[in-house]
Amino acid sequence: MSRLRRLVLDVMKPLEPDMTVLALKLAELEGVEGVNVVLIEVDRDVENVKVTVEGPDLNFEEVKGVIEGIGGAIHSIDEVVAGERIVEEVKTPQDD
Amino acid sequence: MSRLRRLVLDVMKPLEPDMTVLALKLAELEGVEGVNVVLIEVDRDVENVKVTVEGPDLNFEEVKGVIEGIGGAIHSIDEVVAGERIVEEVKTPQDD
Amino acid sequence: MSRLRRLVLDVMKPLEPDMTVLALKLAELEGVEGVNVVLIEVDRDVENVKVTVEGPDLNFEEVKGVIEGIGGAIHSIDEVVAGERIVEEVKTPQDD
Amino acid sequence: MSRLRRLVLDVMKPLEPDMTVLALKLAELEGVEGVNVVLIEVDRDVENVKVTVEGPDLNFEEVKGVIEGIGGAIHSIDEVVAGERIVEEVKTPQDD
Amino acid sequence: MSRLRRLVLDVMKPLEPDMTVLALKLAELEGVEGVNVVLIEVDRDVENVKVTVEGPDLNFEEVKGVIEGIGGAIHSIDEVVAGERIVEEVKTPQDD
Amino acid sequence: MSRLRRLVLDVMKPLEPDMTVLALKLAELEGVEGVNVVLIEVDRDVENVKVTVEGPDLNFEEVKGVIEGIGGAIHSIDEVVAGERIVEEVKTPQDD
Amino acid sequence: MSRLRRLVLDVMKPLEPDMTVLALKLAELEGVEGVNVVLIEVDRDVENVKVTVEGPDLNFEEVKGVIEGIGGAIHSIDEVVAGERIVEEVKTPQDD
Structure with missing residues (x-):
């Protein structure tokens, strides 16, 4: 079985909990x-963030579960890396 | 016989299965x-992705077979690297 | 427990104490x-700075405490990195 | 005698055989x-590609022979590197 | 106590002494x-320069003293780095 | 005596002999x-190329001699590097 | 005493002697x-060049002396680096 090494996700989330909580929860999987979360845009009740997750063996369903667990949603998968x-x-x- | 080391492909695929499935299947060949898949554009029923595959000895027919196996099609070969x-x-x- | 490795913060602060004091206080936590503070814009009574903090185990509440302790406020969290x-x-x- | 180390060529070729065949044939010389072939533009019957060939001792006539052997033609030599x-x-x- | 590692300063100075004197004096602290001084703009009697100072333990007051000692003034602190x-x-x- | 390490030259040359011949002849000095020759522009009878020559001890007169020997001329010296x-x-x- | 490590100078010089002579003379100090000289602009009788000089202990007066010795003049000092x-x-x- 090959393995997922990187996921880049476009995510919409409520303002609370903040980005530090999301990053820490994903890093515990x-x-x-490692996990990188950057702010793209803030609206009244939600914020749009880009999430980059890297590791030797990512589980997409678990990553999705953490995001949905804090009330967020994945808008699109922007990059996937798999292999050795x-x-x-x-x-x-x-x-160009 | 010389060997293929990298393929960069412009691919059209159905929305399901998602990009993680395509990347994992290609990485199993x-x-x-390693395999990198990035999202270029999403339409109603299909999405346009760019696929980069690297390895010591790629088989283009097998790569094409995996893409067609999930209902996708190669629009163009954008880069090929061969040799030692x-x-x-x-x-x-x-x-310029 | 996973750990915070980097915080990038958009901060509004009074002109005094100056940026060297803020950087030194954060670096003592x-x-x-290491801490990097760059000037973004100066107004009559306040200045807008970008603060990048890196380390093996950052405590967001302590970072926030130092910023508020010099009379500043965090406008937004622009990047969070967590993990190994x-x-x-x-x-x-x-x-694009 | 000094040696050719890199050739960058602007090449027009028929759509068949495809770029993987051209790259593999050049890599066998x-x-x-190593050989890198990128797609520049596709027309009805031909495609314009850029070919980069590197090695310790390239033979320009042989490279030209392979390109003409698949029905292609060199439009211009864009870069040549020679020496140790x-x-x-x-x-x-x-x-500028 | 944490330490200052880098200062980037926007400085206005008289045309004499020239930039080499300012750089050498700062480097003696x-x-x-190391010290880098680049010219930004020359006016009739003064010139605007950007000063970058790096070292294991910078003393901001001493840096300021050298600049004022040659008749210059710090317009703004543009970057401060502190820590290990x-x-x-x-x-x-x-x-963006 | 100090030594020339790099020359970048703007050269006008006849279409024949081609750029590979010029590069090989310069590399024999x-x-x-090493020698890098890139195509800038092609006219009816001549082409404009940029020549970069590197080595531990370049002789500008010999480089000029090779260029004139194939019917070319140096339009301008664009960069010279000398020293250890x-x-x-x-x-x-x-x-800027 | 601290030391000069790099000088970047905007220089106006007569067309003769050419840039190779200037670079070699500076490299002998x-x-x-090492010395890098690039062409900025050519006028009827003079050319504007940018000179970058690096070394463990540069003497600005000697550098200036060589430039004036070939009939040139320093228009501005664009960068100075000093220190260890x-x-x-x-x-x-x-x-920005």
């Missing part, structure tokens, strides 16, 4: 080494 | 070390 | 290795 | 370590 | 390892 | 380690 | 390790 090592997106002339 | 080591595209004044 | 190692935000085509 | 090691193009204020 | 190691400013989507 | 090691051009606020 | 090690200019939000 088995198979997760992390492969970065390669830019080509077709991206 | 023999000769593949990965050579990056070199920018020249002719690219 | 337990679990903090620092993960950087990954740019994807969805950011 | 003696003195070639690869020297990159240096940007100067005259390039 | 205890706790300073240098932390760089982190860019987030809120900076 | 004593004191040259290569120093890169440093960008300052005065370049 | 004691305390100089080279410190680079740090960009902050105030530079």
Whole structure:
């Protein structure tokens, strides 16, 4: 079985609990080494954040469970990396 | 015989199964070390993604088979690397 | 328990005490290795600064306490990193 | 005798055989370590690709022979590197 | 006690003594390892320069004393780094 | 005696011999380690190329001799590096 | 005594002697390790060049003497680095 190494997620969440709580909860999951959460936009009751999770063996359902557990929702999966090592997106002339 | 080391593919796929399933299936192929899938655009029933596959000995037909197996199609091959080591595209004044 | 590794904060503070005092006070907190404070904008009585704090085990409440202790306030949390190692935000085509 | 280390070529080729075949054939040449082929533009019957070939001792006539052997043609030589090691193009204020 | 590691200062100074004298005098201070001075703008009698000072234990009052000693003035403190190691400013989507 | 380490030259040359011949001839000179030639612009009978030559002890007259020997001419010297090691051009606020 | 490590100078010089002569003469000075000279602009009788000099112990008066000795003049000092090690200019939000 191959393994998930990185997930980049576009997430909508309530203002509370704040981003530190979300990051700490995701970092507690088995198979997760580190979590980065950046603020994209704040609205009246919700905020839009980008979540990057990396580790040797991520479980997408568990990640989703933590996000939904704090009242958030995944708007889109923006990047997935799987395999024995992390492969970065390669830019080509077709991206211009 | 020389070997394929990297493929960058412009792919159209149905919304289900999601990008994590595609990345995991490609990463299970023999000769593949890592897979990166990024979202380009979402339409009503399909999504356009860019797939980067790297490994010591990629089999293009097998990669194509996995993509078609989940109901997807390769729109274009955007980059191919072959040989004993990965050579990056070199920018020249002719690219400006 | 997972740990906070980096906080990036948008802070409003009075002109006195100056940025060197704020940086030194934050750097004295337990679990903090280094602090970066940059000036964003100066108004008549206050200045807007961006604070980046890194360390093996940050305590958000203590960081907040130091900022409020010099008469400042956190406008927004712009980035949080948690886990065993620092993960950087990954740019994807969805950011363009 | 000095040696060719890198060639960057602007190539027009028929749609078939595809870019993977061109890259694999070039990578089989003696003195070639790696080959990168990126898609620039697709027309009705042909496609324009950029080919980067690197190795300790490239033979330009053989590279040209492979490209013509699949029905392609070199439009222009965009970069040549020769000598004991690869020297990159240096940007100067005259390039702006 | 935590320590100052880097100061970036916006400085107005008379044309004489020149930038080499200012840089050498700052580099002589205890706790300073290196000094970078770049020219921003020249007016009739004064010039605006940006001063970057780095070292294991900077003393802001001494740095200020040297600048005022040559007839200059600090317009603003643009960056301060404190702690056991240098932390760089982190860019987030809120900076765009 | 100090030594030339890098020359960047703006060169006009006839279409024949091609850029591979020019690069190989320059790389054969004593004191040259590597040569990079990029295409800038093609006219009816001539092409404008940028030549970067690096090595521990370049002889400018010999480099000029090779270029004139294939019917080319140096339009301008765009960069010269001399000394015990290569120093890169440093960008300052005065370049903006 | 602290030491000068880098000078970046905006220089006006006659067309002859050319940039290679200026670079070689500066590289011969004691305390100089390497010299970079780039062409900025050519006028009828003079050319404007940017000179970057690096070494463990530069003597500004000697550097100035070489430039004036070939009929040139320093228009401005654009960057000075002094101390035990080279410190680079740090960009902050105030530079935007």
